[in-house]
Amino acid sequence: MTIARKRYALALGAGAVALAVVGGSALADMPKRGGVLNFVVGSKIPTYDGHRESTFGMIHPIRPFYSLLIRVNPENPQSTTDYQCDLCEGALPSATNDGKTYTFSVRKDVKFHDGTPLTAHDIKATFDKIIFPPEGVISSRKPQFSMVESIEAPDDHTVVFNLRYPSGAFIPAIAAPFNFVFAKKDLEREDPEGQDPLYGMKWHQTNINGTGAFRFVQHQPGAFVEGARYDGYHHDGKPYLDGFKAISAPKTAVRINAIRGDRAAIEFRGFAPKQRDDLVAALGDRITVQESDWNCQLLISINHKKPPFDDVRVRQALMHAVDRWSASDSLSKIAIVKTVAGIVFPSHGLAIDDATLKTYAGFWPDIDKARAEAKRLLKEAGAENLTFDLHNRTVDMPYRILGTWLIGEWKKIGVNVTQAGVATSEWYATHRAGTHDLGIDANCQSVINPVADVGKYTSRSGNPANYSHYEDPALDEMHDRLLRSGDPAEQAEIMRAFEKRVLNDEAHYGMTLWWNKINPHRSYVKGWKIAPSHYLNQHLDQVWIDKG
Amino acid sequence: MAVTTGAYVTDEVFERPPLQSRMWAILRAQPLGIAGALIVLVMVMAALFAPYIASHDPELNDFGAMLVPPDGGHWLGTDEFGRDIFSRLVWGARTAMLVGFSCALLGSTIGLLIGVASAYFGGKFDILLQRVIDIFIAFPAIILALAIVTVLGTGTQNVIIAITIPLIPNCARVVRSSALAIREIPYVDAARALGFGHARIVLRHMAPNVMAPYLIMLTTFLGQAILAEASLSFLGLGVQEPIPAWGLMLQGGAQEYAESAPWVPIFPGVAISLAVFGFNLFGDALRDLLDPKLRQQ
Numbered sequence: 066m067t068i069a070r071k072r073y074a075l076a077l078g079a080g081a082v083a084l085a086v087v088g089g090s091a092l093a094d095m096p097k098r099g100g101v102l103n104f105v106v107g108s109k110i111p112t113y114d115g116h117r118e119s120t121f122g123m124i125h126p127i128r129p130f131y132s133l134l135i136r137v138n139p140e141n142p143q144s145t146t147d148y149q150c151d152l153c154e155g156a157l158p159s160a161t162n163d164g165k166t167y168t169f170s171v172r173k174d175v176k177f178h179d180g181t182p183l184t185a186h187d188i189k190a191t192f193d194k195i196i197f198p199p200e201g202v203i204s205s206r207k208p209q210f211s212m213v214e215s216i217e218a219p220d221d222h223t224v225v226f227n228l229r230y231p232s233g234a235f236i237p238a239i240a241a242p243f244n245f246v247f248a249k250k251d252l253e254r255e256d257p258e259g260q261d262p263l264y265g266m267k268w269h270q271t272n273i274n275g276t277g278a279f280r281f282v283q284h285q286p287g288a289f290v291e292g293a294r295y296d297g298y299h300h301d302g303k304p305y306l307d308g309f310k311a312i313s314a315p316k317t318a319v320r321i322n323a324i325r326g327d328r329a330a331i332e333f334r335g336f337a338p339k340q341r342d343d344l345v346a347a348l349g350d351r352i353t354v355q356e357s358d359w360n361c362q363l364l365i366s367i368n369h370k371k372p373p374f375d376d377v378r379v380r381q382a383l384m385h386a387v388d389r390w391s392a393s394d395s396l397s398k399i400a401i402v403k404t405v406a407g408i409v410f411p412s413h414g415l416a417i418d419d420a421t422l423k424t425y426a427g428f429w430p431d432i433d434k435a436r437a438e439a440k441r442l443l444k445e446a447g448a449e450n451l452t453f454d455l456h457n458r459t460v461d462m463p464y465r466i467l468g469t470w471l472i473g474e475w476k477k478i479g480v481n482v483t484q485a486g487v488a489t490s491e492w493y494a495t496h497r498a499g500t501h502d503l504g505i506d507a508n509c510q511s512v513i514n515p516v517a518d519v520g521k522y523t524s525r526s527g528n529p530a531n532y533s534h535y536e537d538p539a540l541d542e543m544h545d546r547l548l549r550s551g552d553p554a555e556q557a558e559i560m561r562a563f564e565k566r567v568l569n570d571e572a573h574y575g576m577t578l579w580w581n582k583i584n585p586h587r588s589y590v591k592g593w594k595i596a597p598s599h600y601l602n603q604h605l606d607q608v609w610i611d612k613g
Numbered sequence: 614m615a616v617t618t619g620a621y622v623t624d625e626v627f628e629r630p631p632l633q634s635r636m637w638a639i640l641r642a643q644p645l646g647i648a649g650a651l652i653v654l655v656m657v658m659a660a661l662f663a664p665y666i667a668s669h670d671p672e673l674n675d676f677g678a679m680l681v682p683p684d685g686g687h688w689l690g691t692d693e694f695g696r697d698i699f700s701r702l703v704w705g706a707r708t709a710m711l712v713g714f715s716c717a718l719l720g721s722t723i724g725l726l727i728g729v730a731s732a733y734f735g736g737k738f739d740i741l742l743q744r745v746i747d748i749f750i751a752f753p754a755i756i757l758a759l760a761i762v763t764v765l766g767t768g769t770q771n772v773i774i775a776i777t778i779p780l781i782p783n784c785a786r787v788v789r790s791s792a793l794a795i796r797e798i799p800y801v802d803a804a805r806a807l808g809f810g811h812a813r814i815v816l817r818h819m820a821p822n823v824m825a826p827y828l829i830m831l832t833t834f835l836g837q838a839i840l841a842e843a844s845l846s847f848l849g850l851g852v853q854e855p856i857p858a859w860g861l862m863l864q865g866g867a868q869e870y871a872e873s874a875p876w877v878p879i880f881p882g883v884a885i886s887l888a889v890f891g892f893n894l895f896g897d898a899l900r901d902l903l904d905p906k907l908r909q910q
Binding site for chain 2: 340391392396398465466470472473476484488
C-alpha cells in the first residue's frame with residue numbers, strides 16, 4: 066500500500082469513526098417518547114392562578130397545564146431577546162402605528178383541555194384580567210403594562226394591543242411565564258350560589274383548564290401535583306413525556322436526597338455550590354449540571370428617612386467598603402451568587418461594561434483606596450463611629466450569608482453592624498414601613514426586561530417596592546423616558562445615566578452580586594435548558610427521558 | 614474541758630475541721646460535682662478572658678482560609694467564612710454564659726418572689742396565680758420561647774427575655790411548695806403580729822428560708838438556658854451572625870459541611886454538651902449538699 070493509499074485509508078477510517086460518533090450522538094439527542102418526569106419543588110402552591118401569584122412554588126407544578134401568547138424560545142432561553150409564538154401564529158408581530166399597535170394572529174388549532182376551542186376572545190379576556198383587573202381581583206403583573214391602553218379582538222383569530230406610547234418593555238412583559246391564557250367562558254362563570262360577582266375571575270385559583278402540554282390529573286396538597294400528556298397539544302409531536310409528578314419537598318436536604326436516590330430527577334429552582342459538588346461526587350456522570358446567571362439580585366436598601374443615611378457621603382462610604390470583585394470568587398463557593406454587575410442583567414445589551422462600572426462607588430478595583438475613601442467620607446460626614454442594624458430575612462441562602470459578609474466588610478472601615486434577622490412577613494412589613502436602618506432587599510424577575518425591572522429604583526411615592534424610601538424626581542423622569550423609548554441606543558444612554566445616579570452619584574441602593582443558578586439533574590433528563598430565571602422555560606413540552 | 618459562754622455551759626466545743634479536710638470530704642462525697650464545677654469554671658474563665666484567650670478575631674471573614682482543617686494556625690480549623698473556630702468557641706462561651714446566667718438569675722429570682730408571695734397570701738390570689746402558672750407550664754419551654762422570640766424579634770436581649778419567661782413558673786411552683794410549709798411556722802405569725810408589712814415578711818423572713826430550692830433551680834436553669842439559647846440560635850431565631858454563639862455555629866454551614874468539614878459542627882456541639890453536662894453535675898451536687906436528707910445519706 067502506497068503512502069497516499071495509507072493516508073486515504075486512514076482518512077476513510079477516521080471519517081467512518083467520526084460519522085459513527087456524530088450519528089450516535091445525533092441519535093442520542095433524538096427526543097424519545099414516554100416516561101414520567103418526577104421533580105421536587107421547595108415551596109407551596111398558594112393558588113393555581115398565575116395572574117395572582119409570583120412564586121416558583123406555583124409556576125413549577127402548574128405552568129405545564131397552560132400556554133402563553135408568546136414565550137421565551139425554549140431552545141434558546143439564555144437569550145434576553147429571543148421570543149416566539151406559543152398561542153399566536155408565525156413570527157412575532159412588529160409594531161405598527163408608530164410603535165403603538167401590536168397585532169397577533171391567534172392559532173386556529175388549539176383547544177382547552179375541556180374541549181373548548183381557543184379564540185382571540187380568550188386572549189383578550191386573559192389580558193383584560195391581567196392589565197385591567199376589576200376591583201377585588203389581584204393582578205401581580207398589572208404595573209408592567211402601564212403602556213397598554215386597550216385590547217381588541219376584531220375577529221376570532223386576531224388580537225390587537227393598543228399602546229399609549231411605543232415601549233421596548235411591552236413584548237417582554239407579554240412573555241412573562243405567569244400570563245397563563247384562560248378561557249373566556251371560565252372567567253365569566255357565575256357563582257352557583259349567586260353571591261360572588263367575581264366568581265369567574267377567581268375560578269382559576271382553585272381550578273385548572275388550560276391549553277398546555279399536560280392535563281391536570283390530581284393535586285394532593287403538601288404531597289404532589291400530577292399531570293398527564295395532553296394529546297391535543299398544539300406544538301406538533303410534543304410533549305414527549307407521558308406525564309409529570311411535581312413532588313412537594315420544602316426541605317433542601319429532602320430534595321437533594323430525592324435526586325441522589327433517584328426518587329426525583331431534577332429540581333428546577335437551583336442548589337447551592339456545595340450541594341452541587343456533593344451530588345456530582347456521589348453520582349458522577351449520572352448527574353449533569355447546568356449553570357447560568359440568574360435574574361435575581363440582593364440589594365442593600367439604605368433608608369433615607371433615617372439619619373445619617375440621608376447623607377449621600379455616608380451612603381457612598383458604605384458602598385466603598387464592600388469588595389465585590391474578590392467576593393465574586395469567594396462567595397460563589399458557598400452561596401448562589403457570582404457575577405458583579407450594575408442594575409441591568411449582566412448579559413443584556415443594556416448592561417454596563419466593567420470599565421465603567423469600576424468607576425462607581427463600591428466597584429473600585431483597588432479596595433484599599435476605596436476603603437480609605439470610605440473612611441474619609443465618613444469623617445467628613447461626622448459619622449466615623451457609625452453603628453446600625455442590618456435588617457435581613459432569616460433565610461440562609463443567600464440572605465444571611467450575604468448579610469454576614471457585608472457586616473464583615475463594613476467592620477473593615479470601623480462601622481459596627483448588628484444583623485437583625487426576622488421572618489419573611491416581618492421583613493416585608495419593616496421594609497414597607499421604613500423602620501429599618503439598612504436592609505437586604507431582593508429584586509427577582511422572570512423575563513429579562515431591564516426597562517421595566519429598573520422601575521424598582523424610582524421614587525417611593527410612585528413605587529411601593531422602593532425600600533430605600535427616597536424621592537428622586539430626576540430618576541423618575543429618566544425612567545419615564547426609558548419606558549417610552551423604542552430606540553436601543555437612546556435606551557442605553559438613558560440607562561447609563563439612570564444607573565450612575567442610583568449607584569454612584571446618589572448611592573440610593575447598594576448592589577451585592579447577581580445570583581448564580583445551579584441546576585444539577587439526573588443525566589437522563591434531556592431537552593430542558595437552563596434559563597436565567599427559575600420561572601422560565603417550565604412548560605416541559607420539550608423535555609424527554611433517555612435512560613438508554 | 615468545760616467552757617463557759619455567758620450563761621451557757623457546754624461540755625465540749627464543736628471545732629470546725631480545717632478547710633483542707635472539708636474540701637477533701639466534699640471531693641470524696643461529690644467527685645462528679647467537683648468535675649462539673651471545674652467545667653463551669655473553665656467556661657466562665659473562657660467567657661471572662663475571651664479577648665486574651667482567642668487567637669483570632671472571631672468575626673473576621675478570611676476567604677483565603679475557608680474550611681481549613683485543624684492545624685497550627687487554626688487549632689480547631691475554620692468555617693465557611695474562614696473564621697477561626699477556636700476563637701469563636703471562646704467568644705461563644707461569653708454569649709452562652711451571658712444568656713445562661715441572665716436567664717437563670719432572672720427566671721429563678723422572679724420565680725422565687727412569685728412563689729413565696731403566692732404561698733404567703735394564699736386564698737384566691739394563690740389559686741389565680743397557680744392557674745396562670747398552670748397555663749405557662751402547659752407549654753413546652755422551647756415552644757413558649759419560640760413564640761416569644763417570634764413576637765419580640767431576634768437578638769441577645771430578646772433571647773434572654775424569651776428563655777427567662779418559661780423558667781419563671783417552674784421556679785415559682787417549686788418555691789411555693791417550700792414556702793407553704795414556712796408560712797405555717799410561728800415566726801411568720803409573730804412577724805405579722807408585730808405589724809411588719811407584707812413585703813418585709815415575704816422578702817426578709819420567708820424568701821431567705823427557701824434558698825435551698827432556689828439555688829438548686831438556679832443551677833438547673835443555667836444548663837437549660839444555655840441549651841435553649843443554642844436551640845433558638847440553631848433555629849435561626851436566637852443570636853444573629855456574625856456574633857459568636859455555639860448554637861449558631863451548628864446552624865447553616867455546619868449542616869452543609871458536616872461531611873466534608875466535620876470540625877465545623879463537632880467542636881461547638883461538644884462545647885454545648887460539656888457546658889450543659891457541667892452545669893447539671895454541679896447542680897446535682899449542690900442539691901445533694903443542700904438537702905438535709907440526702908446529706909445524711
